[in-house]
Amino acid sequence: MKKALACATGLALLFGILTGCSTSQGTAQPNENSQSGAAAEAKPMVLHWSINSEPPSLDPGIAVDADSFDMIYAAFEGLTSYDLNGELTNATAESFTASPDFTKYTFKIRPDAKWSNGDPVTAHDFVYAIKRNLDPKTASEYAYQLYYIKGGEEYNTGKGSADDVGVKALDDHTVEFTLKSPTPFFRELTFFPTLFPLHQKTVESNPQWAAEAATIVGNGPFIMEEWEHKVKIAFVKNDNYWDKENVKLDRLEISMIDDNNTAFSMFENGDLDWGGYPASTLPPDVIPSLKDAGTLMVASNPGTQSVVFNTTKPPFNNKKIRQAFSYSIDRQAIIDNILQTGVPAAYGWVPSSMGLKPEGFFKEDPQKAKQLLEEGMKELGLTTFPSVTYTFDTTDMNKKLAEALQDQWKQTLGVDVKLYTAELKVYRDMRSQANFDMIRFQWGADFNDPINFLEMFRDKTGGNNHPDWEHPKFKELIDQSYSEPDLEKRKQILLEAETILMEEMPLAPMNFRGNPYVKNDKVKDFVIFPLGGAYFKYASVAE
Known part of the structure; x- marks a missing residue:
């Protein structure tokens, strides 16, 4: 890869999209020595990424750190997410309504939403996840994010019951939230992992389900194929994902590199497609030269x-x-x-x-x-x-x-x-x-x-x-x-x-916060969430 990166683009505060110099992708042309155009097009598209350390858990209700969240957003999806323009959009939910006083929200689940094992994603999966994450026995550090829901705090602090929590499935594809007070930003909050659905059978059959690739059942754009602990994680495209047509990458190769100098050297050598936030932290000594070269970018998330x-x-x-x-x-x-x-x-x-x-x-x-x-x-x-x-x-x-x-x-x-x-x-x-x-x-x-x-x-x-x-x-x-x-x-x-x-x-x-990074200019449409973090769904790597 080129060490000098083209099209340096700063991020606005709430606009987390990075696009390349062009949105077009070249197609390999067959010649007399090539197999065929179809064979050339079949070459897997792979993004090489890094994180700082072993994710402690890929359980959306338990995770608290950025590395875990980035992996969770690859494997799971909530009611809402962000599009290429950095705008909040419907995701696993196809539509929603809110009461005029913002105390009741109703979401319609997409009929084609599926878990990675092929099971349908239902409203019951959201109800189960919310109540499970509020259960004091779960010890979710982010349980307080669910206190906007009526009865959520009471259940989490042992002063109420799960039956009193204001979330219910009206039918298999309709989930209703009753909030304790007006919360105009609640739809935005449904993007947070603590409100993601969980596959109940998977969670209840194995307490360590979120610690191994083979036992993680998600509903996001990718499936974890490999987890070599403290070394690497690999994701592949999820063919059961409702919006798989907009997922360009065939594979994500994620190395765990705790030394940021090593990670940056790998980026310079072309072994990684990204250097710095949100993959890692740039070594402070390289920042002045990157600024002078015009290749340094800064993600300004709140x-x-x-x-x-x-x-x-x-x-x-x-x-x-x-x-x-x-x-x-x-x-x-x-x-x-x-x-x-x-x-x-x-x-x-x-x-x-x-x-x-x-x-x-x-x-x-x-x-x-x-x-x-x-x-x-x-x-x-x-x-x-x-x-x-x-x-x-x-x-x-x-x-x-x-x-x-x-x-x-x-x-x-x-x-x-x-x-x-x-x-x-x-x-x-x-x-x-x-x-x-x-x-x-x-x-x-x-x-x-x-x-x-x-x-x-x-x-x-x-x-x-x-x-x-x-x-x-x-x-x-x-x-x-x-x-x-x-x-x-x-x-x-x-x-x-x-x-x-x-x-x-x-x-x-x-x-x-202002997080510096550099990137391979072949990486297109990678989204840094407006509030921070990596989203691989739309990314591609041009040939």
């Missing part, structure tokens, strides 16, 4: 990178110390010298594109940071600052970021911070179990609404509430927002909630 503080133990159980560490971060220096992608600095948790307070809630202030540290230590009865560690997952970019933070905290606060790098699975376990002092955390939008960035902190025990932080007024405001039909009033409620979050500072936002 998301925020932060430092999360463990608020359950000293010293970060003290608000002033958390503020001190946040106010002493020189965000622009990190963006200019480490990230090098021109992304905006983050002075709030909710992305500025969602419009709560684009100018942010605070600014860096080294002098105030020193004062806050001194006051916080006095409140905790500390004369010397205790040993603390910043934990991050293994990439060169994250290592450089960690070293920059370490240096800034030393220079401004006089605090020696230890660094700990953890393999991705260990890092995720430490994060979910609050086994850290400070930890890197990046959150990308699941749906385009500020509540998606705020409701995770509603309850201390929430699946993605990594600071283990809770605040009664914050919780009251989140609950109030759920039932407020006036959009402007709702916005003010959420603004007040984020104001509390940024005052309490259980996490320190650093930058809004």
Whole structure:
């Protein structure tokens, strides 16, 4: 493949499609030495991809990480998805209706929707999946995404029953959702894997069904053919998929490469068709030369990178110390010298594109940071600052970021911070179990609404509430927002909630997301979802 890529195209915030220089695909012409035109056309079309690590689970109700989600979107499909224009569209559902007050949604399932084993996809598969994911025994970290459904939270927290959950099959091809309050963005939420259907017989017959290629039954555009753990995954086109005519790839070859320098070298050598997001992370040292060559692209999906503080133990159980560490971060220096992608600095948790307070809630202030540290230590009865560690997952970019933070905290606060790098699975376990002092955390939008960035902190025990932080007024405001039909009033409620979050500072936002990548110019119609992540359905690789 060519190392210099043509047609560099930036992504708009909510427009995730990449097209090549041309939408036409050349057809091999027969000659006297060739077999035939038909034989040439029969050559399999293969996309060579990479991910950073072994996906922990391909169970749509259990998965929480980006690598798993990308694989799930290849093998499964929800009621809705995105088209080549980055617009939300009907998928397994052929149509829908919503009540005028957005408290009831009814979806019609396509009669030709099938599971990869040939069984029909029915409304009962969606009902089963939703109730199963809400079952406390399932321990779905994203169960709270289903709390918009009437009775969902009560069932998940042991205060209600599955029979009271507001989802039911009106017939084999009609599923109805009754919501606890007006939710105008619910159709968009049905694109998220926690609301995907599940093949009940498969799930109930084998607790490890989602861990092996041979036992995964999906309803998406591809079927997993091979899963060599910690090495590679291979997908092939699903002939039972309702829209198979629009699936161009015959095969997806996905290598697991935890070293991003190796992944980029493979891209340069033509062994991979993509380098950087969402396949991997570009090594920071190559970004300047890619920018100079005009081949670097940046996917600007809504998301925020932060430092999360463990608020359950000293010293970060003290608000002033958390503020001190946040106010002493020189965000622009990190963006200019480490990230090098021109992304905006983050002075709030909710992305500025969602419009709560684009100018942010605070600014860096080294002098105030020193004062806050001194006051916080006095409140905790500390004369010397205790040993603390910043934990991050293994990439060169994250290592450089960690070293920059370490240096800034030393220079401004006089605090020696230890660094700990953890393999991705260990890092995720430490994060979910609050086994850290400070930890890197990046959150990308699941749906385009500020509540998606705020409701995770509603309850201390929430699946993605990594600071283990809770605040009664914050919780009251989140609950109030759920039932407020006036959009402007709702916005003010959420603004007040984020104001509390940024005052309490259980996490320190650093930058809004902007993910760099390069691609083989033969790859056409690959979609980066508007909210982030890879979609292979429409992709092709020209000869």
